[in-house]
Every structure is written in C-alpha cells, then in structure tokens.
Amino acid sequence: MNKFINQILQGSNxxxxxxxxxxxxxxxxxxxxxxxxxxxxxxxxxxxxxxHFKTVACTSIMDLTxxxxxxxxxxxxxxxxxxSVTGRLVCDEESVKNLVVPSLEKGRVPQYxxxxxxxxxxxTDKPVFSGCIGPFSLAGRLYxxxxxxxxxxxxxxxxxxxLSKCTEFLVAYCKALKASGTQGVIVAEPAAGLLSxxxxxxxxxxxxxxxxxxxxxxxxxxxxxxxxxTGQCTDAMxxxxxxxxxxxNAIDMEGVLKQCPSDVVVLGNLNxxxxxxxxxxxxxxxxxxxLLQKTAGYKNFVISSGCDLPPNVPEANIRAFLxxxxxxxx
Amino acid sequence: MNQxxxxxxxxxxxxxxxxxxxxxxxxxxxxxxxxxxxxxxxxAGVTPTEILNEALITAMNKVGQKFSENKIFVPQMLLSAKxxxxxxIHLKPFFANGTVQRKGTFILGTVYGDLHDxxxxxxxxxxxxxxxxxxxLGIDVKIEKFLEAIEQNPTAVxxxxxxxxxxxxxxxxxxxxIKSVSPDTKVIVGGAxxxxxxxxxxxxxxxxxxxxxxxxxxxxxxx
Ligand code: B12
Numbered sequence: 222m223n224k225f226i227n228q229i230l231q232g233s234n235x236x237x238x239x240x241x242x243x244x245x246x247x248x249x250x251x252x253x254x255x256x257x258x259x260x261x262x263x264x265x266x267x268x269x270x271x272x273h274f275k276t277v278a279c280t281s282i283m284d285l286t287x288x289x290x291x292x293x294x295x296x297x298x299x300x301x302x303x304x305s306v307t308g309r310l311v312c313d314e315e316s317v318k319n320l321v322v323p324s325l326e327k328g329r330v331p332q333y334x335x336x337x338x339x340x341x342x343x344x345t346d347k348p349v350f351s352g353c354i355g356p357f358s359l360a361g362r363l364y365x366x367x368x369x370x371x372x373x374x375x376x377x378x379x380x381x382x383x384l385s386k387c388t389e390f391l392v393a394y395c396k397a398l399k400a401s402g403t404q405g406v407i408v409a410e411p412a413a414g415l416l417s418x419x420x421x422x423x424x425x426x427x428x429x430x431x432x433x434x435x436x437x438x439x440x441x442x443x444x445x446x447x448x449x450x451t452g453q454c455t456d457a458m459x460x461x462x463x464x465x466x467x468x469x470n471a472i473d474m475e476g477v478l479k480q481c482p483s484d485v486v487v488l489g490n491l492n493x494x495x496x497x498x499x500x501x502x503x504x505x506x507x508x509x510x511x512l513l514q515k516t517a518g519y520k521n522f523v524i525s526s527g528c529d530l531p532p533n534v535p536e537a538n539i540r541a542f543l544x545x546x547x548x549x550x551x
Numbered sequence: 552m553n554q555x556x557x558x559x560x561x562x563x564x565x566x567x568x569x570x571x572x573x574x575x576x577x578x579x580x581x582x583x584x585x586x587x588x589x590x591x592x593x594x595a596g597v598t599p600t601e602i603l604n605e606a607l608i609t610a611m612n613k614v615g616q617k618f619s620e621n622k623i624f625v626p627q628m629l630l631s632a633k634x635x636x637x638x639x640i641h642l643k644p645f646f647a648n649g650t651v652q653r654k655g656t657f658i659l660g661t662v663y664g665d666l667h668d669x670x671x672x673x674x675x676x677x678x679x680x681x682x683x684x685x686x687x688l689g690i691d692v693k694i695e696k697f698l699e700a701i702e703q704n705p706t707a708v709x710x711x712x713x714x715x716x717x718x719x720x721x722x723x724x725x726x727x728x729i730k731s732v733s734p735d736t737k738v739i740v741g742g743a744x745x746x747x748x749x750x751x752x753x754x755x756x757x758x759x760x761x762x763x764x765x766x767x768x769x770x771x772x773x774x
Contacts, residue, residue: 302664305666366668366669367629367668367669367672370625370626370629370669371626371629371630371633373626374567374573374574374575374576374626374630375569375573375574375575375630377574415624415625415626415669416624416625416626417623417624417626417627420624420626451621453621453624494715494716494717494744495716498716498717499716531717
C-alpha cells in the first residue's frame, strides 16, 4: 500500500493539508512572478511554509500555465497575480495534428523541476507533493475552454488526438517530477468538472488513468483535484485509480465520503477565498470545526482548502485553521 | 407545413444539432441541422418572427430549464446555443432591414482581472437567442472598453460577468463610470460568486443567477 495513504488510513488524527504556496511567497518577500519563474525562490517559499506550519505535507505552486506554455501558448506573468494563458494555440484538426509534444526543457518546466528537486532534497520529515494540470484542462487551455466543450461532440477525433498529446507530455512531466524525489503529484483537472459524469469518464478519466498507471506506486501518490465537480463527476474521479481525490468547495463533503471507497484518501474543501482569504479568525475556526464534525468518523478524510490558496490570505487565518484541527484531535 | 419546420428546428436547437455536417447528437447524424432547416423554412415562407419566437426561444427555454435541473451540462448547453447561432445567421438580414425588430442591443463582457468566460459566453448566446443583438467585448474588459461600446451604442443595456471573489469588486468601478457618463444606461451583473444583495450594493440595476433570470429581467425592461 502507498506510504502516504497508509499513514492517513492508519493514523488516529485528522490531518490537515491546505494547498498553499502564496503565503510562503509573500512571507519571504518575493513576487508571484519571481516564484513562478525561479525554482530556487519557489523552493524557498515551500521551505518557509514547511518551517512555520504544521501540515501533513508540503505542496508546490498550482500554476496552471507551465504546461500550456511549454506547448507554446503565450503566458501573461503579472507581478503579483496568478499567471494566465492568453489566446488560443490550436483550433482545428490541422493545427492539432501539427502540434508538437514539447520536451521538458521548454518554458519554465526546468524551474519547476528544480523547485521540486530542492524541496524534496531538503524536506525529509514529511511528503512533498508536486503539482501539474490535468489533461482535459490543459487541452482546454490550448484549444479554448468554451470551444473544447463543444469540440468533444463535433470534433471528437481532433480533441482525442489533442488529449493524447497532452497526456504524453503530462506522463513525461510527472515521471520527471517523481524522479525529482517528491512523494506525489496533485493533478488539477478543474475544467473536467463542467462535464457530465459520462463525458468526464471519456475525456478526462481515460487520460488521467494513464498518468496514474505510469507513476503511482507505494512511494508516489497521485492526488486528483477537481474543484469544478459538483457531484456528477465523483465516480469518474474514483475510476482513475488515483490514491487520493481532492474536492472543491462546490461539493458536499459528506456525500463525497459516502460515495468514495474507504481506501481512497479524500481531501477538501474549505473555500479558499470565502473562508481563508476573506474570513476572520473566528469564521475560519467555525467553518473548520463544522467541516471536521460533519466528516468525523471517516478515517480516509484529510481536511484541506477547496483549491490553491490565492495571494493575500492572512497568516492568522491559516493558523486558526491548523489550530482548530489540532484542538479537534485532542 | 410551417409547424413541421418549426418543430424540427426547435428539436435541432434543443438537442444541439448545428448542421448537416455535425455528428452530434448521434441519433440525428446525417440529418439536416438548424442551419439547413432555417434556410428551407425561410424559402418555404415561414416568417423570421415565427422562427425566432416559436422555435429558437422556446427551445432555448427548455435547454435552460434542463441545465438548471442538472439534466444537461455545459457542453450540451453550448451546443444548443451554437445550433441557435447557426439558425440566427439566416435571420440576420431580416434584423438588419427591419423586417424583424430586435429587442435591443446588449453589451457584454467579463470584468477586468477576470479571465473566466464560459458562463458569459453561454449567457450571451442565450440573450442573442432571445432576440437581442449582442456585442461581446470578451474577457478582462477594462472600464474604457465598456464606455467606448456604450458611446457607439447609446441605447444598449450592459451585462458584466465575474467568477472570482477578487474580481467581482471590480464591477463597482465599472458601473460607477458607466453611470457617470450615461446615467440612463441599465446594467445587469452575473457570475457564480454574486448575489442579489451584492448586485444591489454595487449599484447594478439587475442580477441574474442564471441565463433565464437575466433574460427575464432584460425582457422586463423593454416591455
Ligand atoms: C473552468 C474554470 C477555470 C478555467 C476558466 C476557463 C474559461 N475560459 O472560462 C481556468 C482553468 C482558466 C480557471 C482559472 C482560474 N480560476 Co477558475 N474555475 C473554473 C471552474 C471549474 C468553472 C467555472 C465555469 O465556467 N462554470 C460554468 C459556468 C456555466 O458557470 P458560471 O460562470 O457561473 O455562469 C453561469 C451563471 O453564473 C450565469 N452568468 C455568468 N455570467 C453572467 C453575467 C450576467 C450578466 C448574468 C445575468 C449571468 C451570468 O450564467 C451562467 C450559466 O448558468 C470554477 C469552479 C466552479 N465550480 O465554478 C473555478 C473557479 C471559478 N476558479 C477559481 C480560481 C481561484 C481560479 C484561478 C485564480 C486559479 C488559479 N490558481 O490559477 C484562475 C483565475 C484566472 C483569472 N484571472 O481569471 C475559483 C474562484 C474562487 C473565488 N470565489 O474567487 C473557482 C470557484 C474554483 C474554486 N473552487 O476555488 N478557472
């Protein structure tokens, strides 16, 4: 059995794993642009959070543009906001056919590998989880998100070819992340949550499973994140075979826990903005406690934010979250 | 005969059959779609107004209903909107020459700082289907761009979309700027994190939780 999964299932406490790097970037006085472009700085942010917060694992930046940039998409890197992809790289069968699967030397990929390598080498007392985008969400970034939604029906062959190319790249990237020494990867597939369960199975699960099959083993976990899912995609998420599933704030966690097998670790789902960023210490405590009480008794539950914590979350709120979990465990 | 055309067209829009070439939905593969049927219908003497009111709008109402009940998802809804768009192309000349009156002009954009556009696109297509001319300004739309569009279309109604709690606060400066240069321009806002209370607090005239609510509001202000 996978080490991390075993640790969760056997443990007697509820563990906490907020997905965060921005609070670390801010604490070390760097900009988002510096952290997403320089592996050393990203590593320092991860190390800061490791040193200052008691979480069950560390995470790297959930930057959903690195992979699209490697494929050749134009990326906008604002000083202190999350990067974004501009424009559309492929638009029809022809351009999809001509799309070249990039090497891991392209764009900021080497910097991300460096950050993961440094974090894995220096953080040895708990797991470090890498991050990458999921195949459907990556394809959507290259093809245009609204267009891929209809593309799966009117140009299914082109979209499947595009998905295969995205998956080929992601498998190589995840293998490299694994080789960097981390203990798992959080695969972020938010756009698949807009599909029906059946389409999620065909256009996301089928490809995510290839990543799982290629890298998941006793020492490396795949955590599949889908914050778009409002319930209809849960079975499709389970079917990927990922050891752990991470849910957004749009879903009812109790329902999810009932639906997921007890040997799959289930993570979620406090609102990263409404609770962490805009809440007060008191409201964070209240929301955290409520979720802990609702999910009590499920040994496969790990409490987390519903998505990556955005820039400018007050440190006091992260502390309030972690303290509430600690108190609950006593 | 006319009824037959309207029923067939309505079905195409409801189930997202765009044209003959589109393989979707599988059970209609190889059959003409909204594109061809509209053309035929017009040639056979069905009026553009009938097409709009008795096929397109009724079909999109059904689609909107199914979406809000989680019976269909974003792709199916976008396909219906595309099918409707394929039909609308044939109606455009009648709008242009005044045979069919548009209900008005609707300027739509995602507020600056925000790049989410699936919901905005959906709403825009539905509004077009409801008989409005839609000017889509895209995503990350700055104040000046809204003002420019209003200057060119002084009677237009404006719609603003936001999906992030961090960008929904950018809507107020947009509304303030619009109201200061054009106090009579009506503004409707929407997007997942918004609420009626929030919309009121930033001075929006309307709020739509979903496309149907938005369209109902739009129809009311021109009634
Ligand atoms: C798809 C998606 C993306 C895609 C967007 C692709 C695109 N071209 O739109 C990508 C991957 C690029 C993305 C990026 C980001 N996203 Co995003 N994304 C989503 C997701 C999964 C779905 C949004 C969506 O399209 N919904 C479907 C449509 C149909 O619904 P809708 O937009 O609400 O629209 C409906 C109504 O609101 C209404 N409507 C919409 N507009 C209007 C306008 C008017 C006038 C009216 C009347 C009605 C109306 O009609 C629509 C139909 O019913 C949501 C999660 C979720 N479950 O919602 C997160 C979510 C919105 N994203 C989120 C975040 C944080 C981000 C990022 C910051 C993440 C990151 N770390 O990079 C970036 C931001 C980039 C930016 N600056 O904008 C958060 C927002 C949190 C918050 N409250 O602020 C969410 C909620 C996820 C989460 N749980 O944390 N995202």
